[in-house]
Amino acid sequence: MKPWLVVSALGLTQIIGYGTLYYSFSILAPAMSRDFAWSAEWTFGALSAALLIGGLAAPWVGRRIDRHGAGRVMSVGSVLAAAALVACALAPGRIAFVFGLIAIEVASTFVQYSAAFALLVQLRPQAAQRSITHLTLIAGFASTLFWPITAALHAHLTWQQVYLVFAVLNLAICLPAHAWLSRAMRRPRGPGPATAVATPATPVEGRLHPSRRPIAFALMVTGFALESFVNAAILVHMLPLLAALGLGAASVLVGTLFGPAQVLSRLTNMVFGGGLPQVTLAVISATLMPAAALLLLGTAPWLIGALAFAVVFGLGSGLNSIVQGTLPLELFGSDGYGERLGRVTSVRLVVSSAAPFAFAFLMHTVGTGWALLVTAIFGSVAVLAFLGIVQLSHRRGHGDPEPLAMGAQD
Template sequence: MSHTRLPWAAIAALGLTQNIGYGTLYYSFSILASDMARGFGLSTEWIFGMLSIALLAGGLAAPWLGNALDRFGAGRVMTFGSAIAGAALLLCALAPNAAFFGIALVLTEMAANLVQYGAAFALLVQLRPEVAARSITYLTLIAGFASTMFWPITAALHQGLPWQGVYAVFAAANILICAPVHLWLARQLGHGMSRSGVNTAAAAAVRGSLRPEQRQLGFILMVVGFSFQALVSSAILVHMVPLLSGLGLAALAVTVGSLFGPSQVASRLINMLLGRDLPPLWLAAISAGLMAISPAVLLLGAPSTVAAVVFACLFGFGNGLFSIVSGTLPLSLFGSAGYGALQGRVMAARLIASAGAPFAFAFAIGHVGIPWSLGSVMIGGVAAVLALAAIAGLVRTSKPCRGEGSGQEPPPSLTAKSASQAASTSTVKCDRS
């Protein structure tokens, strides 16, 4: 029965490191970008362009990093990632020129993949897979305060320190706080897997709802849906304030935009209290639907203040749920076997889509205007809903396998033919009636 309880200590520890990880490696950048640009004699656009390149590089490396989560264990990878993240921030702070800074920034975003949500979700799955979906929900609730905390923290530090000094402080936080916490989690995970010589995580492995021969198509549909959601999220989030200003809401743009963070947290809290029995696929569809509807509300209602508030809240609700389902939906569809590698592939698609979205959306606003740009974002949200609906069709034709033995199932990277062969040689029996 002990394995049906949530690993509260691990969730709390990861909540701390996720806030620090996202706050220091992502949210702080927008506060410090102007000072960075002045220091290197560049425009702010060039600095954000470097960030986009760094995010793209992180996305390309994500599949390899995901495999490392399975091979070495998420706790060890996160410990190593925290050390690398701290070193990368120090290299950014010590950069003598823009080229060196750009290389260090790429290293920073690659390290971010080793310590942020994808790795944290994998650790929770490896630690206690049978309650991992609930653990992920609680973790995203705690980590939802990263922007709320680190925007003012970064601004306060920046009042007395140059951006290099702020990055040095953040480097110390990753090395002195996050790395020891992740090391403790790695030892907890190792202890749980080796106690009495039994791999308890494998014994409690979670099975996916898709049959082996359906998994490749299901994975493609899930990645398409997540990629469109990441594109919508990144495009709107980066440009939210100028978007509202361009629609005649300049005086309220910052105030309305600030509703996004609390709305994210509120959606996770509501889901935690009222949506515990809601299947992850339904939650994913709701998330995508909210992200598709929100720009329509803004487009049709602006410059109404009420419409702008509804837009910010709906978008925050959808984005908040998106963080949850990006961890729980892969687990629900494909199970816990090979979860780290699966998360690596999902992270790659999301990061690549989100890396180019801010530039593409800015280009669209400048050349075709805000209405058409918002329309394109709405289409992206609808495409995500359709992809998730197609997965629902696959699930309806499949029933979860009741298995014996190891419980290992082929990952979605296998072809349908090889997956079927693997399933036929295992001891798993599936009820397809």
């Protein structure tokens, strides 16, 4: 199978997966609140609870990925995603709606980045770092496409009907693509037709000495969890946040810059970042995100400042999406990658699950400015966590392996 075909197929399914299961929520949430007679805080609190339970399911999904293959798990996930969207759309009341949201977040762990990254590692471990960068480059358009798509659909359809349309997308596009990838992963490796999987996979060894891995893993999980809190808090509330700061009709324009900025960061990394350690990229990503929040806080409601915020935040978020997949591979290797990434995803989602409710609560009780400041402080702690991994990486001792250049092959 040609690598570019794999990445292209996964890129399409990631755009649809993130667009339908995640980015659409902030557009549809006000209508959901009206239908269920809930405040915005309670609606986003339901999302937080769903994210929490989805995070708890992630390690179990990671073990299934290692045991059965990421392609098969993602195929099942496409069906689950469609069923969850339908369940949410047809929910007769609040309790059924919350269970539908929980199903959506559990299905997300089957089909979004963690599973897609694992598929790339399982197919070609030595080239996975570069493939992950290419994948996130394509998937970065999810918000740019699905915020306006969701808004346009919602102008003519109810939120329930929009979810039903999105369920069809997961069944009609994502399921066939994931099933095709699953069949390709089961083909015998070695000589064969040009479309078959190329050469047997050579595992990647982690660069960290085993004695340093527990503390490095704890620091990495902490950094990713806090970054995800910042990302979820701002992204879920992006348009309401900008409107509250006085941007008004320009909020949608500012929001649409986020996706291209993500793509720009990934393209820049692909062209110029090949020689940088992934932990350095993690530090850069973690620094950009709180810096963006402070930039917005200091310049609102100035439009140019808001546009700069969207670009800087998108750059940080774009790099973060890459290093969530490449840093665990660089530090710990490809053996057990699916389960390891599932554990990272679990903690990351559990922590970030509080973000939608917490940010909405802070905006309502102490104001938008304080909400942004608290979020920036969380992001700053993530910077310190990744700097700790830098120190561990540079403190070489007897028996430490040489750093790997994983991006050498493609």
